[in-house]
Amino acid sequence: MIDQFAFLIAEGFKSFYRNKLASFLCVITIFINFSILGSLFVVGYNTSSLVDFFRSKYSFEIFLQNDVDQDVYTDFIDELSKNNIIASTELIDKEKSAAIFKEEFGEDVVDMLGYNPLPLSIKVFINEESFEFDQVDLLIESINTYDFVDEIEYRGRYIDDIEDRINLAIFLFLVFVIAIIFLSYQIISNTVNLSMTNRRDFIDILKYNGASGIFIKIPFYIESILYSVFGSVFSFLFVKYFFISFNKYFGVNVKLDDYLWLWIIGFSIFIGLYSSNQSMKRNMNE
């Protein structure tokens, strides 16, 4: 049994080696396809972090009337803090506003005008986990009903637009991914097809000497696994070092999934086995 298995494994390797040009082209094509696929996977993996990043930065600012009492706005801040869609609040008093003004415009507003006209404001940060724009709209509407609220600076639904664009990009990525998977399937299938055609005499001899279907198929399965493993290992290395260099060069932090290698190699082997199986079914009239 072990000898038989060793024979089949050796046959798979021989077949890979004998079809030198076809094997080389197949490995190169899988490498290209899975490099694109792996890169898309990394982009997809980082997309959700990107959306979370935008969400975590989302805030609005409530400007209060100048004559508002401290007790009133302190109660108001307490009330806001109890709302579960609000992550935190920050009171920006007149002194802090003046400091921000100086920082942004380089002028001291008190020196300039002799008094501080800047209003009190409260910066509200939204809880990114329970973030819904409809809720934010309702919250702003309700805050606007207070007499002591002068104005709310609200950046609208820009995150919604960003998310819509990201979703569109993900959809396009998905179409692209499907096209690449189909292309990989076709290439491996055709290479195995070619290999089987080249080895028709070998298959016939095996068949006439009592080889079962699975015995005949195993060397071709091994051959397709070799295409997939070689192609995908190279593509994993390419994707990994491409993004490491990208991060270094642009000073960004594109994260790589710890299991990226497993995704790329595993998926490539799956496609390899499936496509070679389909090809063998056609070739052996099953």
Added chain:
Amino acid sequence: MVEFKNISFSYSKDSGVYDIDLKINESEFCFLVGPTGSGKSSLLKMIYFDILPSEGEIDVFGYNSQKTKKNSIHKLRKKIGVIFQDYKLLKQRTVYENIALPLHINGVGRKKIKYNVEEALELTDLLDYQDKYPDQLSGGEQQRVCIARAIVKNPELILADEPTGNLDPAAAHKILKILEQINKEGTTIIMATHNYKLISDRDYRIIELKAGSLVSS
């Protein structure tokens, strides 16, 4: 052992085999004769279920052509050795590797493979050729490799489809001698040929086909 029960099969309107009723017994040596296109090869192919009759049925070692499932045919083929007129040797493999192939299929261990292959090489007088490649051999030598490959697994039945068709008389005679020797050890042999001269002085059963029909058996 092999029984054809009123079988018919046709490739096209004018070629095929028709209404063959025939029985071949264990340890028999028989010649299947007839001109080219008379249906000899078709009949042999039916024995190893490469083609199946459109009418009637065949029984080979208890495997029935109508009842045997496609995925069980390989079990029948393990009991049969086939010798082809065009040898069907694998050019990229040595003589030794070609002969060892059926044993790998049967899951035989490496040591036993070596022993069986050397035995087959000895019987076919090819011991000195085991490391050569088929293209380095003459037609007669290639046919002997084909015979060695057929006998190496000790089959119960050997089907020889025109094994001397491409050979000169001396080489053909040598092939026939080897087959006779194998038969003496109990293996049933069915040999298709149109070389009447070669078999005329042999006292074996002759099954004659003409235009796909049985003339005599």
